[in-house]
Amino acid sequence: MMKNTAPPISPKVTDPKVTDAPRALKRSRPVQVADQIKRWVVERDLRKGDKLPNEAEMIAQFKVSKGTVREAMRILEAQGLIVTKTGPGGGSSVGEVSKDRAMSLLGNYFYFKDLSLSDIYQIRKLLEPEMVANLAGHLDDSTLAELRAMAHQYPEPARSPEEEKQQHISSLAFHARLAEASDNDLLGFVIAFMARILADLTVYRRLYAAPNKELWERGRRHQIELVDALERGDGPGARAIMLSHMEGAETMMNAQEMRITREFMAETPTS
Amino acid sequence: MMKNTAPPISPKVTDPKVTDAPRALKRSRPVQVADQIKRWVVERDLRKGDKLPNEAEMIAQFKVSKGTVREAMRILEAQGLIVTKTGPGGGSSVGEVSKDRAMSLLGNYFYFKDLSLSDIYQIRKLLEPEMVANLAGHLDDSTLAELRAMAHQYPEPARSPEEEKQQHISSLAFHARLAEASDNDLLGFVIAFMARILADLTVYRRLYAAPNKELWERGRRHQIELVDALERGDGPGARAIMLSHMEGAETMMNAQEMRITREFMAETPTS
DNA sequence: GAGCCTAATTCATCATAATAAATCTAAGCG
DNA sequence: CGCTTAGATTTATTATGATGAATTAGGCTC
Structure with missing residues (x-):
């Protein structure tokens, strides 16, 4: 029918080398x-850095051509x-996997x-407050310093749409940096992923919607207060600040027209 | 659901700068x-099912050999x-992408x-209660019936470790089914992913830990009550039930020794 | 017109050869 | 003696062409 080049169908075959091919008949x-x-x-519980056989050995091992091995790789x-x-x-x-x-x-x-x-x-709104509550009191000085620097990066409201976009990206980087520090890898990943999706959005500010200075200032204060709360180990405080921050951010986002860039997310080539 | 922020897909997002070989080095x-x-x-905004050029055309288009095109594919x-x-x-x-x-x-x-x-x-504990609160009153009859059937599948406590494992898997399938119905695709995905991780765990029940009949019974009741709450559109009730259910499930899981199967998750051949 | 058979199309696999890249070795130079 | 560097070696990378297999479409028979 569909596979008569190789002899894998009969159950009692003693395939040389291919000791184990029970299913996988459609691929x-x-x-x-x-x-x-x-x-x-x-099976060998190999870890990062452990080496695999080279091409020639694989060709011999699996009895397939070079091209096939390469495609598998x-x-x-x-x-x-x-x-x-x-x-x-x-x-x-x-x-x-990175x-x-x-x-x-x-x-x-x-x-x-x-x-x-x-x-x-x-x-x-659900995850980020929880994450910072976990993080409170568990961050080392250099991470705290880094976060503080990010929070202070833009001391003034944006004066142009382009600058506002930069601040937006910077704010998301702040959250991604927090996520990186999370003990809970899954929690951190999901949060960082959302930050990346938001960063990949193309923002079209409504021309008639002047930047909301008050909201912006509050968002900035939130970040600073958050780092303080994290430093003194105030979990509940951090949680509350983050929740408020998320609500403010949501309001700001909803005040803008956004559109998902219709591009596959490219991998950032280590820049 | 408030989907009002989702913009209609607009044409033309392509940034003219990045259309052509910006950085092609090193790869x-x-x-x-x-x-x-x-x-x-x-660029062409192709969607599922739209066809790509055949091998020969790609070879001509990109000026590379067949093997290279095949590897790209x-x-x-x-x-x-x-x-x-x-x-x-x-x-x-x-x-x-499935x-x-x-x-x-x-x-x-x-x-x-x-x-x-x-x-x-x-x-x-954070996400699942929120999800069912969204879901309350938004499920159609066939979905409700399906969930009800799953909840009633095992009317009795397990009598063997193997049977208990089956019930465990079944319970996770219940959650995965709920996740599938979620309006929030990201929320549903994360929840289904966690269910799958848990299902892929290998469970070693402690031999001295008899199955906790009471906890099991409460878990089963939770599922049934949850479907009821969803049907009558009782969001807060559904949320509360799910939270309680999660806490119970956590207790049960902690009473067992578990080990992550050290296998890459395989794709299920057909579903 | 229904069903089977043949042919055409397209990917799939294999084999071979030449090329490029990274590393190691050792000769040459100061 | 130590450093540099040219060349040899190892390994993957790309290319080319030939043969095989899967699927569909059209034609042929009855």
């Missing part, structure tokens, strides 16, 4: 090879699971989903 | 080609962005992160 060979490599990695590489280098001592090795790549891949999913601002803020 | 050719194809798709395919078929009328076409694939890719990221149960439950 292309590169995908199958990629899956086998994944299993191979998991590309699949794994696209998922961020391996990295490959050339040269002596080169080859492929296990690579931890947060950046994970967010990009997840962004591809939501590209088709048209999230609304209220969707995102509904979650931010 | 391999297949990756560059994949990026070009992505841009090509976005494998990259995009691994990310779920395209699907490829053979035969007349075959070729590659744009494919919506929820399943998105969860697998995200799972690869957390494979290296060793999430704890308390990390997950901290978030569940």
Whole structure:
């Protein structure tokens, strides 16, 4: 029917090398090879940096052509699971999936989903206060200093739409930095992901809506007060400030026309 | 739901600066080609099902060899962005990233992160009550019936560890089904993802810890009461029930020894 | 007109060869 | 003796062409 080049159908075959191919009868060979490599990695509990066999060995191991092995490697590489280098001592090795790549891949999913601002803020209002409550009293001095610097970066309200956008991005970076410090990796990831989605939005300020100076000032004060609360370990205080901050931010966002950029999120090339 | 902030999709977002090879250094050719194809798709605002040029055209278009084009296609395919078929009328076409694939890719990221149960439950306790509060009064009859059937599936406490595991999985499926019905796609995704992580855990019940009949019974009652509350549109009630349910579930989970299966999440072949 | 068969189209896989990149080695120079 | 650097080596990267397999469309038979 669909697979008579290889002899995998009969159950009692003693396939040389391919000891383990129970399911996987509908997928292309590169995908199958990629899956086998994944299993191979998991079985040996390889970790970041551990090396995989080189191309030639894989060709021999899986009895497939060079091109097929390469396509399999590309699949794994696209998922961020391996990295490959050339040269002596080169080859492929296990690579931890970076947060950046994970967010990009997840962004591809939501590209088709048209999230609304209220969707995102509904979650931010729940998660961000909780996160800062956890964080209170657990941040080291350098992180606190970093946050404080970010909070003080823009001492004045924006005078141009472009500047306002910069401040907006900067504010989101503040939240992303907080998320990075979170002990709860999942919580931190979701919050950072939302910050990134918001940062990727294209903002069209309504021309007739003058920047709301009062709201802006309150947002800035929130950030400063938040860092203070975090420093003195005041969890409930931090939570309350963040909640208020989120509500203010939501109001500001709703006062603007926004549109999701219809681009796949690109990975930031380490800049 | 207040979806009023979601803007209608407007045409033309393309920034003229970044349309053509801005920075193409340092990356391999297949990756560059994949990026070009992505841009090509976005610029034309192609949607699910729209077809891409065939292999030969791409070879001519990008002036690279067939192998390179194929590797680029494998990259995009691994990310779920395209699907490829053979035969007349075959070729590659744009494919919506499936929820399943998105969860697998995200799972690869957390494979290296060793999430704890308390990390997950901290978030569940925040998000799931909120979700059901949104859902109250917004579910159609067939969904309600489906949920009710799931809630009634196991009328008796488990008599064996294996059966208990089945019930556990079933309960998580209940939550995943709720998440699927959520209007807030991001909220639903995060909740379904957590359910999947929990389902992928390998459970080792402590041999000396007899199944807690009372807790189990309360959990079951929660599910039934929850569906009732959802049906009559009682948002606050649904929220309260779910919060209580989450707390109970957390207690039960903590009474068990669990270990994350050290496997990359596989995609379920068909669903 | 229904059903089967053949042919055309398109991707899938394999094989081989030449190229490029990274590293290591050791000769050459100061 | 130590540093530099040219070349050799290892490994992945790209290219090319040929053959195979899957799928559909159209035609042929009855």
